[in-house]
Amino acid sequence: MERVRTLLDQGYMLYTDRVWAVFERSRMSSLDVENVLRCGDIEQEPKLDGDTYRYFVETQRMCVVVSFPEEKVIQVVGGWRKQ
Numbered sequence: 001m002e003r004v005r006t007l008l009d010q011g012y013m014l015y016t017d018r019v020w021a022v023f024e025r026s027r028m029s030s031l032d033v034e035n036v037l038r039c040g041d042i043e044q045e046p047k048l049d050g051d052t053y054r055y056f057v058e059t060q061r062m063c064v065v066v067s068f069p070e071e072k073v074i075q076v077v078g079g080w081r082k083q
Helices: 001-011 019-025 030-041
Strands: 013-015 045-050 052-057 060-071 071-079
Touching: 001 030, 001 071, 019 030, 019 071, 030 052, 030 071, 045 071
Parallel strands: 013 071
Antiparallel strands: 045 052, 052 060, 060 071
16 A cells, blocks of 8 residues: 555556546546545455456445556556445
């Protein structure tokens, strides 16, 4: 989480093209995503997707999925509100 928060503070965050449609369906904004990344925790082991690991950052109400395609870049690849 330290790496996530450091990169977030430095402004090295990207969103995939399809993630906006996912967030719209879940009624999530970029502010929600940033809040989850600042306040959440990684509750489970990362999952390998191709050659990239995906990390699930969670709060009580939301989950945001991120990867690190480059050393100094967070890429937001998914997310949802918990029911």
